[in-house]
Amino acid sequence: MNLKNIITAFDLHACGEPGRVITGGVLDVPGKTMFEKMKYFEKHHDDIRLRMLREPRGYPALCCNVILPPTHPQAAAGFIIMEQTEYPPMSGTNTICVATTLLESGMLKMEEPITNFTLEAPAGLIQIEAQCQNGKVTQIKFKNVPSFAVHLDVKVEVPTLGTVNVDVAYGGMFYAIADASQFGLKLSADEGRDITRITELVKSATAEQYPVVHPENPEIVGPTIGQLSAPSTNPKAHRKKCCHCFNWKN
Known part of the structure; x- marks a missing residue:
C-alpha cells in the first residue's frame, strides 16, 4: 500500500x-x-x-x-x-x-x-x-497580545439595516463589534440566521467605511470579522458574544 x-x-x-x-x-x-x-x-x-x-x-x-x-x-x-x-x-x-x-x-x-x-x-x-x-x-x-480600540461608537451606514453604532477593536485580529439590541436580538440559538446575516452586513460595511491598519504591522488590516454582543445570563460573565465571518470567494 x-x-x-x-x-x-x-x-x-x-x-x-x-x-x-x-x-x-x-x-x-x-x-x-x-x-x-x-x-x-x-x-x-x-x-x-x-x-x-x-x-x-x-x-x-x-x-x-x-x-x-x-x-x-x-x-x-x-x-x-x-x-x-x-x-x-x-x-x-x-x-x-x-x-x-x-x-x-x-x-x-x-x-x-x-x-x-x-x-x-x-x-x-x-x-x-x-x-x-x-x-x-x-x-x-x-x-493575549496587546489589544486596543480604534473606533468607539462610530456611525456605520449598513445596507438594509440603516445606521448602526459600531466599535472597531484589535485583539489579534480586527473586529467590527455591534450591540445586538440594535437589531432586536438576544443572541439565542433560534436567531442564528439573523445573526449570520446581520453580522456579515455590519462587518462588510464597517470595513469599507472605517478601514484600519495595525500600527506595528501594516500587513494586518481589517476589520475582517464581525461580532455581536449582548448581556449575559451567566453571573460569571459581563457579556456574551457571537462572531461571524463569511466570504463566497474563499
Missing part, C-alpha cells in the same frame, strides 16, 4: 467553537517570524487549509491549526491559524485548542495541577496557564 499526503490531526471544542489541530504530516515552512511563516503558508500551502476545512473533511464552523517550530526562543511551540475565510494572526479558541493538544498528546510535558508555557502565534507571544488533572487539561487561561 502506497499512502501519500497523510496528515495527523486532533479535533477539539473550545468556547462554542470546533477546532482542528494538525500535529503531523505538514513540514516546517520558511520565515524569520511566525507571521512570515503564516504568509508563506498562505501563499504556497493553502490547499491544506481547503482540504481540512471543506467537505468531506471539514464543515462551515470548523477552524484548523498547524503546529510548527517556533522562531522565538521563549516559545515552546508555534502555530498558524487557518479559518474559513482568512489566516488570522491570533484567535482565542484556536489557541486553547492548540495548547490542549500539545499537553494531552504529550508533545509538551504536562505538570499538574498547573502547566505554564509560551506559544508563538503570528500576532506574537501568548502566555499559557493550563489547569491539568489526571492527564487532562481542564481549563486554559492565556495572556
Whole structure:
C-alpha cells in the first residue's frame, strides 16, 4: 500500500467553537517570524487549509491549526491559524485548542495541577496557564497580545439595516463589534440566521467605511470579522458574544 499526503490531526471544542489541530504530516515552512511563516503558508500551502476545512473533511464552523517550530526562543511551540475565510494572526479558541493538544498528546510535558508555557502565534507571544488533572487539561487561561480600540461608537451606514453604532477593536485580529439590541436580538440559538446575516452586513460595511491598519504591522488590516454582543445570563460573565465571518470567494 502506497499512502501519500497523510496528515495527523486532533479535533477539539473550545468556547462554542470546533477546532482542528494538525500535529503531523505538514513540514516546517520558511520565515524569520511566525507571521512570515503564516504568509508563506498562505501563499504556497493553502490547499491544506481547503482540504481540512471543506467537505468531506471539514464543515462551515470548523477552524484548523498547524503546529510548527517556533522562531522565538521563549516559545515552546508555534502555530498558524487557518479559518474559513482568512489566516488570522491570533484567535482565542484556536489557541486553547492548540495548547490542549500539545499537553494531552504529550508533545509538551504536562505538570499538574498547573502547566505554564509560551506559544508563538503570528500576532506574537501568548502566555499559557493550563489547569491539568489526571492527564487532562481542564481549563486554559492565556495572556493575549496587546489589544486596543480604534473606533468607539462610530456611525456605520449598513445596507438594509440603516445606521448602526459600531466599535472597531484589535485583539489579534480586527473586529467590527455591534450591540445586538440594535437589531432586536438576544443572541439565542433560534436567531442564528439573523445573526449570520446581520453580522456579515455590519462587518462588510464597517470595513469599507472605517478601514484600519495595525500600527506595528501594516500587513494586518481589517476589520475582517464581525461580532455581536449582548448581556449575559451567566453571573460569571459581563457579556456574551457571537462572531461571524463569511466570504463566497474563499
